[in-house]
Amino acid sequence: MNTTLEPVAVIGLGNLGRALAETFLRNGHPTTVWNRSAAKAEALVARGATAAATAAEAVAAGELVLVALLDPQVVQEVLAGAADAVRGRALVNLTSGGPEDARELARWATEHDAEYLHGAVYAVPRTLGTAESSVNYSGSAAVYQRRRSQLDILGTSTFLGTDAGRASGYDVAILAGMYGTLGGFLHAAAMARSTGINVTELTPKLLSWLTDLFPALSTFANEIDNEDYTTEESSLAMNQSGLATITRASESQGVSAATLLPLKELIDQQVAAGHGAASLARTVESFRNGQ
Missing domain, CATH: 1.10.1040.10 (N-(1-d-carboxylethyl)-l-norvaline Dehydrogenase; domain 2)
Known part of the structure; x- marks a missing residue:
């Protein structure tokens, strides 16, 4: 694995989360993963991922942190438990939810000195990282520009503006x-x-x-x-x-x-x-x- 590439962390290993981790692993990024059910990480570890014992440990390991959980409420719960680790991190939340859910999480990230970018994925997991995949983003323009090369790994990316809720809208x-x-x-x-x-x-x-x-x-x-x-x-x-x-x-x-x-x-x-x-x-x- 090329360890000169930026490390990423993936929080949540449902269908989307697993596909995210697999895509970054294929592209050579050191990838740390976490899931409440630790067994879901085993296949990814076999492919080169590192399994974190806690969400906070995973966040601390990634310069870019991608979140793909069940719903916004679960995202809030998990990130609250990792609040001390998010400082200075770029949080990219790909969990489905409404516009106000995204805005609330963006406010939370700002309060904890993290940057927040919300993404909406248009792909089935097997097409993630191919020409058939696209992702709309809104929120931190700085994160989008700074992490564009990593984000483009997932598919065609479009930035919709600095209102974190716009992609969800x-x-x-x-x-x-x-x-x-x-x-x-x-x-x-x-x-x-x-x-x-x-x-x-x-x-x-x-x-x-x-x-x-x-x-x-x-x-x-x-x-x-x-x-x-x-x-x-x-x-x-x-x-x-x-x-x-x-x-x-x-x-x-x-x-x-x-x-x-x-x-x-x-x-x-x-x-x-x-x-x-x-x-x-x-x-x-x-x-x-x-x-």
Whole structure:
């Protein structure tokens, strides 16, 4: 191992944490790892990692400390136990959470003389460190610039600004869109099965339609940012009628319309408020204002 490379520490050895440690080991970085269940470190030790007995010991061993734990609450608990060791360290937290979770951890790091950078990983563990992986960061610009060469090992990196919560803001919004899409697919699959259509036969046609549809998202995005919902195409009233048809068909086939009903309710609210001629994108106002 090339010991001239900066030592790193990885706190947490779930799927992401193990992949982080493996990636740095492959690239020659001295890597110290810690996990509450020490047995998870054994395979990494066999590959050259050093197992720390405590989180504080791991933090002390790494100039760059990457944190990948279950949730922000666990991060707070673990780092609180290593508070004396974080002084002067660059903490890169890759644990999923909301924007305020990241900001709170950034404040904690500042209070303990550490630098904080938050990251949101877009990769499955096996693709980490390849061209298929990307990571958005926000928080300490100094850490991002100073540690850019190490961070780029994980995948294409993008710095979103000094607000530590910004990367999480993007992340939870992107994941909300992802789960909404997955929910729609599962609903479509259930409807197809109820009428004897194989889901493998449905999926290419669904993908083709979605591919044609996706450019409309950019149009909707401009309408939302400009708060101008004038349209001659996809109006709320038209979509209200379409959703009513789909939910009736779903229920008549013995398939729950649970994924569609919340959206239908929001559209109904907008039409009832007199916005039937406005773009479907205006539904975002019901999310934002609860009206």
